[in-house]
Amino acid sequence: MARDYKQEYANYQGTQEQKERRAMRNKVRRRALKDGRVTKGSGFDIHHKDGNPRNSHPSNLVVQHSSQNRSFKRDKNGRKA
Numbered sequence: 001m002a003r004d005y006k007q008e009y010a011n012y013q014g015t016q017e018q019k020e021r022r023a024m025r026n027k028v029r030r031r032a033l034k035d036g037r038v039t040k041g042s043g044f045d046i047h048h049k050d051g052n053p054r055n056s057h058p059s060n061l062v063v064q065h066s067s068q069n070r071s072f073k074r075d076k077n078g079r080k081a
Contacts, residue, residue: 024053028061037063045069 012018028046032038038046047064048055073081 021053024056028053028056031056032061032063043067 013022025046028048029038032046033040038044043066044063045066047062047069049060049062052060075081
């Protein structure tokens with residue numbers, strides 16, 4: 001069965017909370033590009049240590065390779081452990 005992107009956006013990605021979280025992640029990324037901490041296409045992400053993208057305090061941010069940042073331990077049901 002094919003993904004229904006329109007429904008996915010309406011139910012999750014388009015919610016106000018998710019829009020705010022995405023905006024903060026983008027803001028932190030732009031700031032890191034400006035400061036020279038990352039470069040476009042470098043394969044590095046900005047990791048939020050506490051998992052909260054709204055917390056953009058410098059002590060909460062780490063430059064991390066995208067393969068590390070986008071993977072996390074999962075339980076037997078495939079959820080975050």
